[in-house]
């Protein structure tokens with residue numbers, strides 16, 4: 001696999017994970033569908049065991065397609081390596097299993113992607129792994145929450161649904177001083193707009209299901225790591241058998257080619273929608289860190305180079321049935337989980353599972369700004385807000 005020599009990320013996205021050296025190669029690497037690779041001799045089989053993850057030993061260890069995707073992600077994230085997994089959640093669980101063992105402890109922000117809480121109570125607890133939740137805005141105050149058995153500080157910035165921007169450098173500094181690993185969910189910003197490995201984070205999780213695949217048609221996760229964190233994460237994905245499917249990996253690779261172009265559009269439309277929403281009398285607050293004056297804007301400006309298309313906004317207390325009237329009547333924003341595809345989505349945010357920083361504001365709606373004409377989206381939102389009746 002040749003590495004891209006380009007400096008610009010849009011150029012690199014068109015080149016990573018491809019073999020550009022030989023004559024007459026197809027533009028896109030072929031999709032290798034394989035469980036089984038065959039060998040002419042026992043010696044050749046033994047030889048293949050020396051590099052089990054080069055995509056030519058057994059399908060669960062990798063295929064040339066997954067190897068290409070992992071190389072591409074490692075290069076774009078600036079990591080030593082990357083490990084593909086069958087979903088974003090599989091990637092997150094691999095990080096916990098890789099770094100935290102029985103009788104050990106991890107710190108998790110209260111704004112974490114909610115499914116992590118479910119994995120906590122259903123699986124991690126049974127494995128003897130203890131999670132405790134912290135205020136995402138704690139900054140260097142994280143030091144006081146560290147226990148003798150704390151092995152991992154997990155981060156997610158901005159937080160799911162509520163968009164708190166964490167002081168990542170401050171938390172990493174505390175963790176490093178104590179030899180504790182850090183991992184972050186970077187799905188919102190993608191490696192294009194936030195570069196946690198450069199700030200000293202050990203492992204970066206992307207739910208590639210979202211912007212990397214970009215078309216709402218595949219489940220895929222990936223973890224990019226430092227050299228030191230790489231083998232534990234690789235082993236965890238292997239041991240859980242949560243390897244990514246080759247068709248999905250190929251869709252991730254395809255998505256990378258247009259990631260920059262798509263994010264430019266998501267960002268431009270999202271900032272326009274955020275501005276418009278913040279001028280609506282019925283909207284109490286817009287939670288979009290790229291919006292001047294929004295919570296977290298200063299930290300976002302310091303650490304991020306862009307913003308994607310996902311935000312929330314807060315409404316005042318509503319009359320019964322008001323949310324139903326607004327949300328069910330939308331023309332372009334469809335109700336659905338996930339985000340990061342080309343289409344706009346809307347969803348009420350559930351904050352009732354928060355433990356240490358309860359949400360005390362009004363009802364929250366999360367919207368994903370897709371690639372449609374922004375004028376259509378604003379018109380749709382305007383009509384929707386007009387259907388609301390306050391309590």
Ligand SMILES: *Cc1c(COP(=O)(O)O)cnc(C)c1O
Pocket residue numbers: 087088089090113160185187188207208209210219220221338
């Ligand atoms: C969707 C999502 C995930 C989980 O990804 P899946 O591929 O759906 O398992 C993790 N983190 C964040 C922030 C997400 O939005």
